Amino acid sequence: MALNPAMPILSARASVRTETLLVRLVLLLLSLGFLTFVVVLPLVAVFAQALDKGVGAYLAALTQPETAAAIKLTLITAAIAVPLNTVFGVAAAWAIAKFRFPGRNILLTLIDLPFTVSPVISGLVFVLLFGSRGVFGAWLEAHDIKIVFATPGIVLATIFVTFPFVAREILPALQEAGNASEEAGLTLGAGGWRILFRITLPRIKWALIYGVILCNARAMGEFGAVSVVSGHIRGLTNTIPLQVEILYNEYDFVGAFAVASLLTLLALATLVVKKLVERRENKAS
Amino acid sequence: MLNVQVENLTKRFASVGAPAVLAASFEAPAGGITTLLGPSGSGKTTVLRIIAGLERADEGRVLVGGSDIMNVPVRERDFGFVFQSFALFDHMSVRENVAFGLRVRKMPDADVQKRVDELLELVQLDGHGDKFPLQLSGGQRQRVGFARALAPHPKLLLLDEPFGALDARVRAELREWLRHLHEITHLTTIMVTHDQEEALDLSDCLVVMDQGKIQQAGTPAQIYEHPASSFVASFVGSANILQGHVHNGRARFGADSLTMPSTASDGSQVQAVVRPHDIRVERATVDANPSHRPSGRIQRIADLGTYIKLDLNLVTNEIVTVHISRKEFEALGLRKGESVLVDLDSARVFVEDYAI
Numbered sequence: 052m053a054l055n056p057a058m059p060i061l062s063a064r065a066s067v068r069t070e071t072l073l074v075r076l077v078l079l080l081l082s083l084g085f086l087t088f089v090v091v092l093p094l095v096a097v098f099a100q101a102l103d104k105g106v107g108a109y110l111a112a113l114t115q116p117e118t119a120a121a122i123k124l125t126l127i128t129a130a131i132a133v134p135l136n137t138v139f140g141v142a143a144a145w146a147i148a149k150f151r152f153p154g155r156n157i158l159l160t161l162i163d164l165p166f167t168v169s170p171v172i173s174g175l176v177f178v179l180l181f182g183s184r185g186v187f188g189a190w191l192e193a194h195d196i197k198i199v200f201a202t203p204g205i206v207l208a209t210i211f212v213t214f215p216f217v218a219r220e221i222l223p224a225l226q227e228a229g230n231a232s233e234e235a236g237l238t239l240g241a242g243g244w245r246i247l248f249r250i251t252l253p254r255i256k257w258a259l260i261y262g263v264i265l266c267n268a269r270a271m272g273e274f275g276a277v278s279v280v281s282g283h284i285r286g287l288t289n290t291i292p293l294q295v296e297i298l299y300n301e302y303d304f305v306g307a308f309a310v311a312s313l314l315t316l317l318a319l320a321t322l323v324v325k326k327l328v329e330r331r332e333n334k335a336s
Numbered sequence: 337m338l339n340v341q342v343e344n345l346t347k348r349f350a351s352v353g354a355p356a357v358l359a360a361s362f363e364a365p366a367g368g369i370t371t372l373l374g375p376s377g378s379g380k381t382t383v384l385r386i387i388a389g390l391e392r393a394d395e396g397r398v399l400v401g402g403s404d405i406m407n408v409p410v411r412e413r414d415f416g417f418v419f420q421s422f423a424l425f426d427h428m429s430v431r432e433n434v435a436f437g438l439r440v441r442k443m444p445d446a447d448v449q450k451r452v453d454e455l456l457e458l459v460q461l462d463g464h465g466d467k468f469p470l471q472l473s474g475g476q477r478q479r480v481g482f483a484r485a486l487a488p489h490p491k492l493l494l495l496d497e498p499f500g501a502l503d504a505r506v507r508a509e510l511r512e513w514l515r516h517l518h519e520i521t522h523l524t525t526i527m528v529t530h531d532q533e534e535a536l537d538l539s540d541c542l543v544v545m546d547q548g549k550i551q552q553a554g555t556p557a558q559i560y561e562h563p564a565s566s567f568v569a570s571f572v573g574s575a576n577i578l579q580g581h582v583h584n585g586r587a588r589f590g591a592d593s594l595t596m597p598s599t600a601s602d603g604s605q606v607q608a609v610v611r612p613h614d615i616r617v618e619r620a621t622v623d624a625n626p627s628h629r630p631s632g633r634i635q636r637i638a639d640l641g642t643y644i645k646l647d648l649n650l651v652t653n654e655i656v657t658v659h660i661s662r663k664e665f666e667a668l669g670l671r672k673g674e675s676v677l678v679d680l681d682s683a684r685v686f687v688e689d690y691a692i
Contacts, residue, residue: 254425
C-alpha cells in the first residue's frame with residue numbers, strides 16, 4: 052500500500068468516468084437542448100421582437116410618455132424599497148444571528164413569509180387595509196391620503212414582497228463569521244456604530260451587495276402584488292411589468308418587448324454581478 | 337502593573353443544569369502570567385470572558401488593582417484580548433488591524449503610525465504591515481492579534497487559548513516568543529489553555545479548573561508536587577491512577593509486591609497517583625519472598641526518542657505507563673512480553689481518601 056500512494060487516487064478517478072462516450076453525449080445534448088428551449092430561445096425572442104422594426108422603433112417605444120412614466124415609477128419604487136429593505140434586512144439578520152431572544156424563531160419565519168405567500172395575496176392585504184372599504188379606508192379618505200391605486204401602495208406592496216432578500220442573503224454570512232471580530236472591536240474600545248460600519252458590514256460586504264441586487268431585481272420586476280394595488284392608471288400607477296402587459300394586450304408587440312427587454316437586461320446584469328460577487332468571495336476565502 | 341482578584345464568580349448559562357462557573361476565586365499576581373488550565377467545558381474561558389467583560393457574572397466580582405470593575409463596560413476596561421480564532425479584521429491590512437484600537441482613541445495619525453511600527457517590530461512582523469491577514473501564516477496572524485491587543489497600552493493581557501488553532505511546531509515557537517514578549521512588557525497576563533505543558537512552562541501562577549470549579553491554584557511546582565486531588569494530579573503532568581486499600585499500615589494495589597506505607601486507617605479505600613517517570617522497573621527474580629515476585633508484564637514498548645515508554649499490564653489487569661531513560665532500558669535489556677518487577681516504593685505517591 053505504502054509503495055505507491057498514487058494508485059488509489061488513479062483508480063478512484065477511473066471509477067468516476069465509467070460512463071461510455073454515448074451516455075455522456077446524450078446527457079450533454081439533453082441538458083443543452085432543454086436549456087436552449089427553455090432559457091435561451093425566450094431570451095433571444097425578447098430582443099428579436101423588440102428590435103423587429105428597427106432600432107428607431109425600439110427607442111421610440113421606450114421614450115413614449117406612458118412608458119417613460121412607468122420607468123420613472125419603477126425607479127422611484129426601487130429607490131425607496133431597496134434602501135428600506137437593506138436597513139431592515141441588516142437589522143433583522145443581525146438580531147437573529149447575534150442574539151437569542153424570545154420570538155427569534157417567529158421573526159425568522161416571518162422573514163420568509165413573502166416567499167411563501169402568493170404575491171396577489173400580498174397586494175390584496177394592502178387593499179384590504181388601506182382601500183376605501185378597508186380597515187383604515189375611512190380615516191385615510193377623511194385625511195385625503197391615497198395609498199391604494201397610488202404610488203404609496205405600490206411602494207408598500209413592493210417592500211413587502213422584497214423584504215426577505217437582503218436578510219436571507221446576509222444571515223448565513225453573519226452566522227458563519229461568528230462574534231469574535233465584533234468582540235475584538237469591543238475589547239479595543241469601539242462603540243456599536245463603529246463596529247457595525249468598520250467591522251461587520253465590510254466583512255459581509257459581498258453577501259450584502261448580492262442581497263441588494265436580488266432585492267432590486269425583484270423590486271423592479273414584481274408583477275402580482277403591484278398589479279393588485281396599482282389600479283393600472285396609465286402614466287400614473289403603471290410600473291414596467293404592468294406596462295408590458297398593457298402594451299401586449301393592445302397588440303403593440305414592439306412596445307411590449309422593448310419594455311420587457313429592459314427587465315431582461317436588468318436580469319442579465321444581476322447575473323453578471325452575482326458571478327462577480329461569487330468570484331470575489333472565492334478569492335477572499 | 338496591576339493584580340487581578342477574582343472573587344466568588346458564578347455564571348449560569350441555563351436556568352437548569354450545572355453552572356458554567358461556580359464560586360471561582362483566585363488571584364493573578366501583578367506582572368505575572370496566570371494560567372487557567374482545565375479540560376474543555378471546565379469554565380475557564382467563561383472566567384476569562386467575565387474578566388474581559390464579554391460575559392456577565394451572575395454573582396461575584398473582579399478587582400483589578402484593587403478596584404471593582406464589574407460595572408465598567410467592556411469598551412472602557414482597556415484590557416487586551418487575544419482570541420483563539422485570531423478574530424482579525426480580514427478586510428484591513430495588518431497595519432490597520434494594529435491601529436484599530438488607537439484610532440478608536442482618536443490618536444493623531446503620526447502617533448498611530450509610530451506606535452504601529454513599534455508593535456510590528458515587537459511581534460517581529462516589520463515588513464508585513466501592508467499585507468492582509470489572510471496572506472499570513474497562522475503563527476503570524478496570531479502575532480498580529482497580540483500586536484493589536486497590545487497597541488493601546490492595555491492594563492491587562494487576556495489570552496483565550498492563543499495557540500489553540502496552531503500546529504504543534506508553531507505552538508512551541510510562539511510559546512518561547514510569548515515568554516520573551518512578557519519579559520519585555522511585564523504586563524499582568526491571564527491565559528486560558530487546555531495544554532498542560534504550555535501552562536507549566538509559562539505560568540507564574542496556575543489555576544486548575546474542572547466542571548466549573550477551581551480545583552487548585554498555586555505555582556506550577558506546588559501543583560505538580562502536591563496536587564490536591566487525583567484530577568489535578570492526572571491533569572497536570574501525566575499520571576497513573578491505581579485503586580487499592582490499606583492493610584496493616586500499607587496500601588496494597590493488587591499484588592503483594594505493589595504496596596507502600598500509608599498512614600490511612602486499615603480497610604480504607606485509597607487511590608495512588610504515580611508519575612510515569614517515578615516508577616522503577618526491575619527484572620523479576622525467582623525468589624521465595626512474595627514482594628519480589630513479578631508484578632507486571634510488558635505489553636508495549638514505544639521508543640519516544642528522549643525516553644522509552646513502557647505499558648505494563650499489572651497482575652490486577654490495570655495498565656500503568658512507565659517512562660524510563662534510554663540508558664536504563666538498554667542496561668535492563670527488556671523485551672515485550674517479559675514479566676517484570678514494578679517498584680512503586682521509590683515513587684512519589686499521592687494517597688487520598690477514595691470516597692464515592
